[in-house]
Amino acid sequence: MSGRQTHAADTLSGQYRFGDFTLDLDGGFLRRGGDEVTLRPKSFEVLVYLVERHGRLVTKTELIEAIWPDAAVTDNSLAQCLLDIRRALGDSSQQVIRTVARRGYVFAAPVIAPPLGFPHGSADAPEGLRALPERASSSSPMRGRWKVVATALVACAAVVGGMLALRSAMRSARELTYTQLTDFTDSAVAPALSPDGRMLAFIRGARLFGNTDQIYVKMLPNGEAIQLTHDPLQKYGLAFSADGSMIAYTSWGNGRGWNTFTTSPLGGESRLLAANAAGLTWLDEHHLLFSEIKAGMHMGIVTATANRSEHREVYFPKHERAMAHYSHASPDRRWALVIEMDHQPLWQPCRLVPLDGSSTGMEVGPRGYCTGAGWSHDGRWMYFTVAVDEKHHLWRQRFPDGEPEQMTFGAEAEDGVAVTPDGALVTSIGTERRAIWIHDRAGDRPLSSEGTVVNRIGSASLPSFSSDGKRVHYLRESAGSARELWRADVESGKSEPVLPGITMGEYDISPDGKEVVFSTQHPGQPSQLWVAPMDHRSPPRRISSEGENAPRFGPAGQVLFRFTDDNFNYVGRMNKDGSGRVKMVPYPISTFLNISPDRRWLLAITPQFGAGKSSAWMAVPTGGGSPRPICANGRLCPCAWSPDGRFLYVSWQLSSRTSPGRSIALPVNPETGLPDLPAAGIQSAEEALAIPGSRVVEQSGIVPGLDPTTYAYIKTTAQRNIFRIDLP
Numbered sequence: 001m002s003g004r005q006t007h008a009a010d011t012l013s014g015q016y017r018f019g020d021f022t023l024d025l026d027g028g029f030l031r032r033g034g035d036e037v038t039l040r041p042k043s044f045e046v047l048v049y050l051v052e053r054h055g056r057l058v059t060k061t062e063l064i065e066a067i068w069p070d071a072a073v074t075d076n077s078l079a080q081c082l083l084d085i086r087r088a089l090g091d092s093s094q095q096v097i098r099t100v101a102r103r104g105y106v107f108a109a110p111v112i113a114p115p116l117g118f119p120h121g122s123a124d125a126p127e128g129l130r131a132l133p134e135r136a137s138s139s140s141p142m143r144g145r146w147k148v149v150a151t152a153l154v155a156c157a158a159v160v161g162g163m164l165a166l167r168s169a170m171r172s173a174r175e176l177t178y179t180q181l182t183d184f185t186d187s188a189v190a191p192a193l194s195p196d197g198r199m200l201a202f203i204r205g206a207r208l209f210g211n212t213d214q215i216y217v218k219m220l221p222n223g224e225a226i227q228l229t230h231d232p233l234q235k236y237g238l239a240f241s242a243d244g245s246m247i248a249y250t251s252w253g254n255g256r257g258w259n260t261f262t263t264s265p266l267g268g269e270s271r272l273l274a275a276n277a278a279g280l281t282w283l284d285e286h287h288l289l290f291s292e293i294k295a296g297m298h299m300g301i302v303t304a305t306a307n308r309s310e311h312r313e314v315y316f317p318k319h320e321r322a323m324a325h326y327s328h329a330s331p332d333r334r335w336a337l338v339i340e341m342d343h344q345p346l347w348q349p350c351r352l353v354p355l356d357g358s359s360t361g362m363e364v365g366p367r368g369y370c371t372g373a374g375w376s377h378d379g380r381w382m383y384f385t386v387a388v389d390e391k392h393h394l395w396r397q398r399f400p401d402g403e404p405e406q407m408t409f410g411a412e413a414e415d416g417v418a419v420t421p422d423g424a425l426v427t428s429i430g431t432e433r434r435a436i437w438i439h440d441r442a443g444d445r446p447l448s449s450e451g452t453v454v455n456r457i458g459s460a461s462l463p464s465f466s467s468d469g470k471r472v473h474y475l476r477e478s479a480g481s482a483r484e485l486w487r488a489d490v491e492s493g494k495s496e497p498v499l500p501g502i503t504m505g506e507y508d509i510s511p512d513g514k515e516v517v518f519s520t521q522h523p524g525q526p527s528q529l530w531v532a533p534m535d536h537r538s539p540p541r542r543i544s545s546e547g548e549n550a551p552r553f554g555p556a557g558q559v560l561f562r563f564t565d566d567n568f569n570y571v572g573r574m575n576k577d578g579s580g581r582v583k584m585v586p587y588p589i590s591t592f593l594n595i596s597p598d599r600r601w602l603l604a605i606t607p608q609f610g611a612g613k614s615s616a617w618m619a620v621p622t623g624g625g626s627p628r629p630i631c632a633n634g635r636l637c638p639c640a641w642s643p644d645g646r647f648l649y650v651s652w653q654l655s656s657r658t659s660p661g662r663s664i665a666l667p668v669n670p671e672t673g674l675p676d677l678p679a680a681g682i683q684s685a686e687e688a689l690a691i692p693g694s695r696v697v698e699q700s701g702i703v704p705g706l707d708p709t710t711y712a713y714i715k716t717t718a719q720r721n722i723f724r725i726d727l728p
Contacts (some may be wrong), residue, residue, distance in 0.1 A: 016051050017112040018096075021089065023051055030088065042067060042077075043084040050097060050107040059104035079431050080719065083412055087178045094410050176407065177726040181220065181426070186657060187720035188216070189428045190416050192238035192247070197421040199265055201228075201238045201247050205657050206432060206718035208371055208415050209325070210234045212656040215249060217265045228263050229270060232653060234636075237279040237326045250278040250326075257614055257634070258293060274306065279326020279339075289314075289329050289336065289355075296607030297590055297615050299323035301338055303355065315353040315360060319343040320567045321590050321607070328373050329355060330399070337364070337373035337382060343569055344549065345591070347371055350384050352400065366395055366404040372416040375399075376423060383417050383425060394427060394725075408725075415720075423727060430720030436463050436474055438490060439699065440710045447472060447488050447495075447712065462506065463714070465643040466513055467597065469706040473498070473509055485516065490705075499532060502540065508552045509534075511597065517551040517559055517576075529561060531576055543578035550592040554622050555599040560584065562592055571602065571620065585624060590615060593638070595622075597645035600673040608634065616681075619674055628674060629681030637682070642704040648675050649711075651700035652685045661700025665708040667693035 016023040022031045025048065030037045039047065045067050050058060064078055082097065082105070089096050096109045181200060182188040189211070190203045200220055204227075205213025212234050218225040228247070229235070237250040246262040251270075258278040261270040274280065278299070280290035288306060291299050300316030301324050314336065317324055321343035327336040338351040338361070347369035353361030365373075368388035375382060384395045384404075392413040397404045408414050411431065418426040436447040463474040469490070476486045476495075483503045488495040498516070505527065507518040514534055521527040526547035532540035543559065550562040554573060558580075563572045568588040574581040593603040602620040606627060616634050618627035630650065631637035638651040647665045655661035666675035666688060675691060682688045689696070695708045702711040 018051070018054075018109045023048065037088045039088055040081070040084055043081040043088075046078070046081040047085050050105060051111060054107040054109070054111040057100055057104050057106050062104070079411065083429075086410070090177070092176045092178070092408055092410065099411055175728040179221075179724040179726070181722040181724055182218070182225065184721060185719070187428075187430060187718045188722050189720055190236060190238055191418050191426045191428060191722050192240060193418045193420060193426060194240045194244040194265075195242060195421075196244060199240070199244065200426070200722065201240065201265070202428075202722055203235060203238070206716055206720070208428070209236045211236060212654045215247065215263065217247065226267065228265070228267060231270075232656070234654070239281045242282045242285055248273060248280050250280070252278070258291070258299070260290065281327075281329065283329055283333055289327055291324055291326060293614050295320070296588075296609050297321055297323060299325065301327045301336065301353070312357060314355055314357045315351070317342070318567060319564070320588070321345065321569050328375060330375050331377055331379045335400075337375070339370055339373060343564060347387075349386070352382070364404075365397055366406070372427075374417045374419045374425075376419060377421070383419065385415050385417050385427065394425065420724065425725045425727065427723060427725065428720050429723050430718065432716060432718040432720070434714050434716050436472065436488075436712055437715045438472070438710070438712050440705070446715075447490070447493055463703045463712045464509065465703060465705055465712065466509070467511060467643050469643055469710065472703075472712055473507075475504060475507070485518070498534060499540070502532075506550055508595070510553045510557070511599070515553075517553060519549045519551055521549075529559065531559070543574065543576065548572065552592065552595045552602065553599065554595070560595070560602065560622065562589065571604075584622065585620060585627075587627070589620065593617075594640055596641050596673060597643060598673055603630070603639050628677065630677065632678070632681035632683045635681075638701060640702065640704055642706060644706055645673070647704060647708065649697065649702060649704050650682065650688060651702070652688065653700060655700045660698060663697040663700055663702055664688045665695045665697060665704070666691055
């Protein structure tokens with residue numbers, strides 16, 4: 001325990017006992033029975049601090065100031081220590097160290113503390129700990145002795161009862177045993193195992209889905225992690241071939257659609273295995289299970305051989321915008337667990353479908369955002385990683401219709417799941433924190449010191465500048481709290497809520513800054529649209545409740561929105577009181593991005609139905625008419641307007657673990673309200689930079705300010721690693 005800071009542990013000596021454990025302050029170690037349990041020095045200090053204060057709340061601030069008094073550290077350092085301690089104690093269910101949301105921690109287990117060293121008969125000893133008189137009163141010679149015996153028996157009973165209760169709690173907590181397989185200071189996600197369980201493939205990055213980072217492989221348990229890919233494309237869905245000689249993965253972006261590539265675990269160039277194929281896995285040596293685009297953006301599950309013979313549809317979602325991204329076949333190859341998005345697009349609960357395509361199956365697992373699934377080798381259990389009530393954890397369910405059971409708990413989130421040959425689970429565990437940062441001529445700085453803890457998929461803060469560039473509006477959220485609209489002063493960083501207590505999905509501020517239109521949705525009910533004054537002069541008023549979403553203020557104060565009709569998404573228009581509802585343009589719109597400050601153009605992703613096409617990033621005229629392509633050939637190019645409408649920013653190179661990405665600011669022609677784009681859209685970064693007045697910004701996914709030197713962006717700090725979890 002070298003280097004431990006001076007606090008209460010330095011003034012006391014001896015041993016604390018709880019359950020099967022002994023915490024030795026003099027020796028500086030933790031024992032379980034007769035075996036020493038390894039803890040890193042800082043983790044040991046955190047454990048000592050909590051044990052010494054067992055039974056009371058210890059705040060995060062108190063812990064950080066006690067353990068790191070002279071260092072600037074983040075909550076992540078504390079979170080890693082707690083993860084280390086909980087693994088050592090087998091406390092995955094947080095029965096020993098309990099988390100009090102947004103406040104701190106309580107060491108809840110009964111503790112036998114070391115005796116306090118008061119001198120015999122000391123007047124400073126607390127009442128009840130002073131030495132007994134050497135002679136009992138002559139009037140009752142046995143009374144004092146019996147009191148001592150009774151007190152000892154009561155104390156012994158309390159200790160025994162507490163020990164039994166703790167052992168029961170810790171027996172349950174120790175049902176899952178954790179073994180760390182990667183040890184990165186950043187993140188490792190999307191685990192996949194070779195059939196023999198000897199190789200682990202993963203993406204070294206923060207996101208399970210749509211990750212521009214690179215694929216790595218390592219031999220288990222202690223091999224070196226080797227980088228296999230070196231490209232800027234988005235990736236997901238890693239899978240080993242049946243013989244373990246290839247790793248397949250889905251690659252998409254840059255106008256190339258959804259394709260499956262393979263790479264060797266030994267290294268070398270990636271090769272195209274199948275075009276229009278995503279989430280690919282092997283059913284046997286010759287037959288594949290994968291997702292493909294049928295038309296537009298409609299993606300479903302099919303089986304076929306590598307040359308597309310014996311092609312058979314398994315499952316396609318009903319809505320033409322919905323996408324079943326990947327699936328996992330049962331060991332007997334009769335069923336598949338499907339992971340899909342709906343038309344908004346949001347992750348849905350996992351679905352169990354028959355592989356013969358005879359029905360659309362049924363939802364399985366808990367109601368929540370399902371992003372990972374797998375099977376036990378005997379096919380009796382289905383495993384899921386699902387976000388329920390903002391918390392993303394491992395679940396299991398007996399096949400086919402048992403009740404979902406939560407397996408993991410706590411502040412750390414699990415995502416992705418693979419099953420080892422001996423029945424253990426492999427998943428990515430860690431935390432993620434998001435905060436809004438501002439870049440200006442003075443450099444980069446956080447808009448607020450308070451970040452957002454994220455424990456689910458699809459979470460975002462949606463920042464936007466006011467028309468004068470002096471304020472940033474954003475949705476502030478944390479686990480278990482409302483997703484509220486806040487605003488921050490750019491210069492001072494001071495933040496305040498706009499509509500306290502109102503949870504929003506998406507929002508838009510009116511050009512004059514006086515009103516906000518927003519969407520809400522309660523579980524199991526259609527989404528609703530509301531309009532509210534920013535100054536609280538009157539309460540919010542509901543203007544629709546039939547499933548409309550993605551609201552934007554349109555021209556002449558009208559409200560634009562997205563709605564579903566005949567299994568397609570469209571843009572609608574209504575008055576601010578909900579009247580006069582009409583379809584704005586006749587063609588379908590998949591996803592709203594944002595709207596120009598002059599309300600002439602809506603940026604959106606639209607489905608494309610030509611051969612080899614899926615979607616395109618378009619500028620849709622709010623006055624009606626044909627859309628204009630922003631980028632050519634369906635290339636992924638997120639766009640955003642400056643608040644005064646002078647520039648349109650196109651993110652040309654997306655961010656990754658090692659690069660912030662790149663955006664290009666394109667000057668807007670006042671007559672058309674758009675940059676002078678080529679008729680077919682921008683083909684390349686060089687073509688974009690050839691537009692007069694264009695400028696480069698070394699950051700992708702930005703929220704622009706008034707000029708290219710000022711912008712906001714969401715900075716994500718993630719710390720995740722791959723763990724093996726042994727089941728009882």
